[in-house]
Amino acid sequence: MPRRPDRPADPSALHVRPGVDGGHDGLPGQSSGGAAPEGRGRRILSLQEYVDGVRAGDRVVLARAITLVESNAPAHQALAQDVLTALLPHRGEALRVGITGVPGAGKSTLIEELGTRLTAAGRKVAVTAVDPSSSVTGGSILGDKTRMEKLAADPNAFIRPSPAAGTLGGVARKTREAIVLFEAAGYDVVLVETVGVGQSEVVVRSLTDFFLLVLIAGAGDELQGIKKGVVELADAILINKADGSGRQAAENSRGEFERVLHYLRPATEGWTTQALLASAGTGEGIDELWTTVEEFAARTQTSGVFAARRADQERAWMRSLVEEGLAAMFREHPGVQERVEEYEAKVARGELPATAAARALLDLFRQGR
Secondary structure (H helix, E strand, C coil): CCCCCCCCCCHHHHCCCCCCCCCCCCCCCCCCCCCCCCCCCCCCCCHHHHHHHHHCCCHHHHHHHHHHHHCCCHHHHHHHHHHHHHHHHHCCCCEEEEEECCCCCCHHHHHHHHHHHHHHCCCCEEEEEEECCCCCCCCCCCCCHHHCHHHHCCCCEEEEEEECCCCHHHHHHHHHHHHHHHHHCCCCEEEEEECCCCCHHHHHHCCCCEEEEEEECCCCCCCCCCHHHHHHHCCEEEEECCCHHHHHHHHHHHHHHHHHHCCCCCCCCCCCCEEEECECCCCECHHHHHHHHHHHHHHHHHHCHHHHHHHHHHHHHHHHHHHHHHHHHHHHCHHHHHHHHHHHHHHHCCCCCHHHHHHHHHHHHHHCC
């Protein structure tokens, strides 16, 4: 793929503003767990305006639609589901690529280099980050999206962090719904990044077609301890920063992974997990990486594995939404709300087993339905 010359950065393309990616828009009634869909003084869009704007590829309307589905306010959720339902028949079939790796592995640089090459080749690329957010402050951990200035300035690319506010279930729902919006807006490649520090990798694997693990040579096992559990999820492992004095170490690392992968069960039926080398900084190996992704897509589509995985993901999504809804109904049940603190206190004091307390609360919930 040819490289696209640098272009002046356009910060507005990031769609990062208070209330979208960093806080609330100040809309009355907004719950603390999500962003409001409209800014202060901004006219509220109708269902048809959302649908028409997204289908037309209007980046501003797309950004507002994503903010709408991220909102936790009941009124916003109802409208969001109407928007998603109306757009489902118009969604395309984007190739969804999950990208994970420890901090410092160069994921953002890799995504920017890959994204700009794809747009230069005529693709439309959407990037979303599964951001676990700080459980202490609520702030985003993946605050480096503004580093992708070249990709952010590209009219055929769209970058959107997706803060989870501490819940992986929230990540799955918000990111899945954002992907529906991306596809309805005409994006044919969706890159989903995760910070690579825990269970978020499993979530991203459940959202995507191809899963890439990005590592660097010589980082030490204490930094790359993630790899032991995530390798089995990966369709390819990329040793990044394979340039200059680090080239030989990267080649050695790839050789080690090739030997390990020989004994592991592949993450995808009919596909052998690949170990690749690249340098996001110089661009070396990026075209080969995308060739691997396309080979994976072609092979799994021919075998039927691709469609089967998509179907399994949709069914799992439905089940998770049912579980999420039941949990919300349980928390909001008057009888449960009245007694939950009492039972929690008894459990904390060691007066009642947690299993007995849970059973009692569930009985209260069942009796009141």
